[in-house]
Amino acid sequence: MSLQSFLNTKPLYYDKIDLSRMPRAYESIRGHLDLGEVIHLVGTNGKGSTGRIIATLLQDGKKRVGHYSSPHILRFNERIWIDGADIDDIQLKKAHEKLMRWLDPKMAEELSYFEYTTLLALVAFEGCEYIVLEAGLGGEFDATNVVSKSLSVITPIGIDHQAFLGDDIEEIAKTKLRSIDSRVILAKQPEAIVVDIAREISDIENARLYQADEIVPAKIAKRLHENAAARGWPPFLADNALTAWGAVKLITGRFPDTKMLNDIALRGRFEKIDKNIILDVGHNVPAAKAISQALCGQKRILVYNALEDKDAKSILSILSSVISKMEIIPIESDRTMERSRLIAAAEEIGLEVEEFRNIDSKESYLVFGSFAVAEAFLKYSESLAE
Numbered sequence: 001m002s003l004q005s006f007l008n009t010k011p012l013y014y015d016k017i018d019l020s021r022m023p024r025a026y027e028s029i030r031g032h033l034d035l036g037e038v039i040h041l042v043g044t045n046g047k048g049s050t051g052r053i054i055a056t057l058l059q060d061g062k063k064r065v066g067h068y069s070s071p072h073i074l075r076f077n078e079r080i081w082i083d084g085a086d087i088d089d090i091q092l093k094k095a096h097e098k099l100m101r102w103l104d105p106k107m108a109e110e111l112s113y114f115e116y117t118t119l120l121a122l123v124a125f126e127g128c129e130y131i132v133l134e135a136g137l138g139g140e141f142d143a144t145n146v147v148s149k150s151l152s153v154i155t156p157i158g159i160d161h162q163a164f165l166g167d168d169i170e171e172i173a174k175t176k177l178r179s180i181d182s183r184v185i186l187a188k189q190p191e192a193i194v195v196d197i198a199r200e201i202s203d204i205e206n207a208r209l210y211q212a213d214e215i216v217p218a219k220i221a222k223r224l225h226e227n228a229a230a231r232g233w234p235p236f237l238a239d240n241a242l243t244a245w246g247a248v249k250l251i252t253g254r255f256p257d258t259k260m261l262n263d264i265a266l267r268g269r270f271e272k273i274d275k276n277i278i279l280d281v282g283h284n285v286p287a288a289k290a291i292s293q294a295l296c297g298q299k300r301i302l303v304y305n306a307l308e309d310k311d312a313k314s315i316l317s318i319l320s321s322v323i324s325k326m327e328i329i330p331i332e333s334d335r336t337m338e339r340s341r342l343i344a345a346a347e348e349i350g351l352e353v354e355e356f357r358n359i360d361s362k363e364s365y366l367v368f369g370s371f372a373v374a375e376a377f378l379k380y381s382e383s384l385a386e
Helices: 003-007 021-032 047-060 089-102 105-110 113-124 169-177 192-205 218-230 235-252 258-263 285-295 312-322 339-348 371-385
Strands: 037-042 065-068 080-082 130-134 151-154 183-186 208-211 271-274 277-280 300-304 323-328 353-355 365-368
Touching (some): 003 113, 021 089, 021 105, 037 047, 037 235, 047 065, 047 151, 065 113, 080 113, 183 192, 183 235, 192 208, 218 258, 277 371, 285 312, 300 371, 312 323, 312 339, 312 365, 323 339, 339 353, 365 371
Parallel strands (some): 037 130, 065 130, 151 183, 323 353
Antiparallel strands (some): 065 080, 271 277
């Protein structure tokens, strides 16, 4: 069975997951794997951009590097990046066939979409000296946490996915931080309590804790923020770059040249896909705050939609200072928020709502809401180019 046909048999979302399943599956194939050093990213926001920066910096250092991230925007291949490019279909097919030979058929059938994809990436990363492994929504019980890590990278932690991770920032932070091994670098945190929890758990786990803004010298941090601004990156991406620079120093023993920031390509992260369009895959309250600060009061039309578990009213309230109106774009998901509920959230804060139909070259736009929103918008853009 082809990879896509096999994955189509698995739902993307589960109300409950057998937490013993992934460790058992990993142990069953562990003897076949020859993994390089693993850099594990856990957090609420910034994992994708921080991970890609780390992977690119390591690859520019002439090392073989794999980067596993999720979800994808347009093609599944985006999840598995090797030596500067998304995995090709032939490599993907070979990895799938190999993994299916190694796994017990019943286990392969039981694994979730994300669990199987994680194992698939590990198989595909054979021969990589470094593996940058991005957690899904979890930490301690995430499928990616089955491997031993050389370094844990904790990106900004905030409120999201409460049904799975906990009702408040303390519970969520503990769930994510309990994934650490012997060394951990902590990004700048919007919630001070996360730093206290990181110290507490690091002591319990006997792990060495580093804070990104403390180990990166001020002169390097200044250059990174200047270079990021010159590229049109907002402060939150510059902060992610600073965390990546610190991580690479801990891994390799040296700081990369700050000019290497120009080699970084970040899809869907405050990406200017046209002179009047910014695309960002952010989808929660912390992301909305970062975007609002980055736009500095510039009014844009918001192209938006949301999944049912998101706090749309809070997100729209935060963005209200930088958006003139909201245009709803249809997305492909079984978990899409009911249209009436989304409209009610917008109208409650006095926001004008329309259906998204096209782009006016005289207007400025922010496309925001999730990977599904990004996918829908990019497919729309592709249809115009045909």
